[in-house]
Amino acid sequence: MTPKARRATRANPLDALLNSLVPAYGPPGRETGVRAALRGALRGMGPVSEDALGNLHLHRPGRGPRLLLVAAMDAPGVIVTRLESNGTARIDLLGGRSAAELIGAMVVFPDGGRALVAYDRPSNGKDAAGPEAGTLYLVTGLDKNAAAKRFPVGSVGMAESRLDRLGDQWRSPSLDNRAGAAAVVAALERTPKSAYDLHVVFAAQSELGSRGALTGAFGVDPELAIVVELAHVGDGKDQSSVTLGEGPCVGLKEHGYIAHPRGLDLARKAAKAARVPIQYLVRDEGSTDAGAVRRSGAGVPTVLIAIPARKTGGPDSLVHARDLERTVDLVARLLVTPPAPEPTPRKRTPRRGGAR
Amino acid sequence: MSRARTALRRGGAAPLFEERFLEAFSNADGPSGWEAPVRAKVVEAVRDAVDSLEVDAMGSLVARIAPAGGRARRGPHVMLCAHMDEVGFMVTAVEKDGRLRIRKVGGIDPRILMGQVFRVGTKGIRGVAGVLPAHLLSNNDMSKVVPIEELFLDIGASSRNEALQAVSLGDLVAFDTTYESWGSVRKGKAFDDRVGCAVLASLVQKRPPVPVTAVWAVQEEIGLRGAAAAARRVSPDLAIVLEGTASGEAPGASEGESQPRMGGGPTITIQDRSLMADARLTELLQKTAKARKIPTQWKRPGVGGTDAGRIALSGAGVPAAVVSVACRYIHAPAAYLDIRDPRRVVELVWHTLEALGKEWA
Numbered sequence: 279m280t281p282k283a284r285r286a287t288r289a290n291p292l293d294a295l296l297n298s299l300v301p302a303y304g305p306p307g308r309e310t311g312v313r314a315a316l317r318g319a320l321r322g323m324g325p326v327s328e329d330a331l332g333n334l335h336l337h338r339p340g341r342g343p344r345l346l347l348v349a350a351m352d353a354p355g356v357i358v359t360r361l362e363s364n365g366t367a368r369i370d371l372l373g374g375r376s377a378a379e380l381i382g383a384m385v386v387f388p389d390g391g392r393a394l395v396a397y398d399r400p401s402n403g404k405d406a407a408g409p410e411a412g413t414l415y416l417v418t419g420l421d422k423n424a425a426a427k428r429f430p431v432g433s434v435g436m437a438e439s440r441l442d443r444l445g446d447q448w449r450s451p452s453l454d455n456r457a458g459a460a461a462v463v464a465a466l467e468r469t470p471k472s473a474y475d476l477h478v479v480f481a482a483q484s485e486l487g488s489r490g491a492l493t494g495a496f497g498v499d500p501e502l503a504i505v506v507e508l509a510h511v512g513d514g515k516d517q518s519s520v521t522l523g524e525g526p527c528v529g530l531k532e533h534g535y536i537a538h539p540r541g542l543d544l545a546r547k548a549a550k551a552a553r554v555p556i557q558y559l560v561r562d563e564g565s566t567d568a569g570a571v572r573r574s575g576a577g578v579p580t581v582l583i584a585i586p587a588r589k590t591g592g593p594d595s596l597v598h599a600r601d602l603e604r605t606v607d608l609v610a611r612l613l614v615t616p617p618a619p620e621p622t623p624r625k626r627t628p629r630r631g632g633a634r
Numbered sequence: 635m636s637r638a639r640t641a642l643r644r645g646g647a648a649p650l651f652e653e654r655f656l657e658a659f660s661n662a663d664g665p666s667g668w669e670a671p672v673r674a675k676v677v678e679a680v681r682d683a684v685d686s687l688e689v690d691a692m693g694s695l696v697a698r699i700a701p702a703g704g705r706a707r708r709g710p711h712v713m714l715c716a717h718m719d720e721v722g723f724m725v726t727a728v729e730k731d732g733r734l735r736i737r738k739v740g741g742i743d744p745r746i747l748m749g750q751v752f753r754v755g756t757k758g759i760r761g762v763a764g765v766l767p768a769h770l771l772s773n774n775d776m777s778k779v780v781p782i783e784e785l786f787l788d789i790g791a792s793s794r795n796e797a798l799q800a801v802s803l804g805d806l807v808a809f810d811t812t813y814e815s816w817g818s819v820r821k822g823k824a825f826d827d828r829v830g831c832a833v834l835a836s837l838v839q840k841r842p843p844v845p846v847t848a849v850w851a852v853q854e855e856i857g858l859r860g861a862a863a864a865a866r867r868v869s870p871d872l873a874i875v876l877e878g879t880a881s882g883e884a885p886g887a888s889e890g891e892s893q894p895r896m897g898g899g900p901t902i903t904i905q906d907r908s909l910m911a912d913a914r915l916t917e918l919l920q921k922t923a924k925a926r927k928i929p930t931q932w933k934r935p936g937v938g939g940t941d942a943g944r945i946a947l948s949g950a951g952v953p954a955a956v957v958s959v960a961c962r963y964i965h966a967p968a969a970y971l972d973i974r975d976p977r978r979v980v981e982l983v984w985h986t987l988e989a990l991g992k993e994w995a
Contacts, residue, residue, distance in 0.1 A: 306910060307905065307910025307913070308910075308913070329950060329951050330872075330912070330946070330950070330951035330952055330953045331946070331947075331951040333951075357904070357905055357935045357936060358935070359934055359935045359936055360890060360891060360893075360934065361890055362890070363888060363890065370935055370936030372905070372910075411936075431893075431904075431932050431934070431935065432904035432905070432932055432935055434905075483910060486910065489910075489946070489947055490951075492947055493947055493948075493949065493950050493951030494950070494951075496949055496950050496951075497949075497950030497951070
């Protein structure tokens, strides 16, 4: 690290975390780069392991109830399904992004390969509903043989993610959910001692339907969980009036999730103590890992902390820097806020077969 | 040759693929939820080879088999899984004139049903998906596909009472197809996934190199249900699902587009709608195939879903992979496969089990 970079890191650890996590390779099921970056960021914090789905798991033993803190670490990807005779490659999408949003994105592969997402727009306006995934292809700039060698069927890429600052906002394709992962690491750095027996899962395959969060939560069998994830707002799908820059959201309801009353109380209490203004997330469509964690095992009281974000119509997401900082404040405060006693305490022992 | 490569080539001979299992399983009927006739054939095939055999609450058949060389548990516990059920229909109503109304069980293309012969219920009563005579059809109707709700099965009964003496509401309906062979091609129904069932039954005829729990699962075609329940109980260290999958051969299309091909060797999944296959396990399958000179091909990513997706998400997560036989015309009255493919799948899976080290346990 150069002296300048070190000074910058001291000045704002969150910026340094974003800079290391955002560009890291990590589409669903291939989270190799981001896992390595997180391992680096978590060094010295406790034992770190990887499980069958690719989740990264950190345990910080402590007295108090077993708390699971979850942040997804993958980013939407593409997978090569077929090579064409002209050296282009047909692709399918891995994760919840519409095909239109990827047009023009540069896609990077783990070996350093790069290709451009292209689409032949019909001149008759027949694609008013937007292109389907099967009509996208990668321009490789190579002939068929070279392309087949460089991008064989099954190659997985992700949109090239540079971190960029636009005024008060961060801009990058992988902010969902690298911003959430960065907020969690920053909160951990700030709170070496928590009120909990703390398990942190950086979840894999979130984009494919919260697969990592589901198995990760089952392995930890927590008494309480906090999920930190981006929520895209202002795209007409949410009924709430969430505004970027007005603070992190506490999730009340989204597809597959409804807040747990005790979790909600805890979040409000922590926000008040940390003097963090909060907004509420209410939406019918769109979901995070919170639903999967809430349903795992015999059910888990789960708090959803959602960082408001905006889509751009292209591959990028926008996040307000102040929201991100306040999310760190809120999560850090949550970690030291003991829960209200359970009305009917559950007797549970940790399950076998967790993270290995 | 590297040491790793040498290790991949060590070990005993794989068991042989038993074609008689494929024939018996294919000829048995077992639409989802009604797998008993198939299960009986599987029990017959594996009863004497395995250490324990039980039917779980869902109806899946679960067999445990300890590794060669004593009872001591060595190596990772592997779940091998194939599903017994097939797509078919269910009788939902009987009309006054004795015709049966049916609904789909699993995914079937309505274009392939008109005029087909079916077997209904446990007695295998024959029925024809009736067609109106041409002179009663308008030109417009001639070019239309009849939706399944409008289709009827004619079992030759002339009244509701007569029909109900032969069949009951809720009876399941299967294609009336008999196994046949010519050259290396085999024809039969429900190769998805009776070929997987036969591969699995063949694999357990010899004591495996690692502890294996073999699961012949139910209700795959209606939501991957049986394997999900079985995986929670078996709680394996890793899983390999054996499937019969759709070949991608399209007449007139380029070779690159027509993948995978019948006869092209075991088909390995990288990703489908249900699963990101475990990258290490898929790599081990590939390496084993290379060392054993077994040709392999990739399943086209993004297509379909298998029990592996559910097994992978069971408990705290299970590394899972899929090895398939590419069949033409699955989910239809008669499918084709190349008999060399299931033989190679048995070899590939067996030698992959041999190559599993302690790191998987």
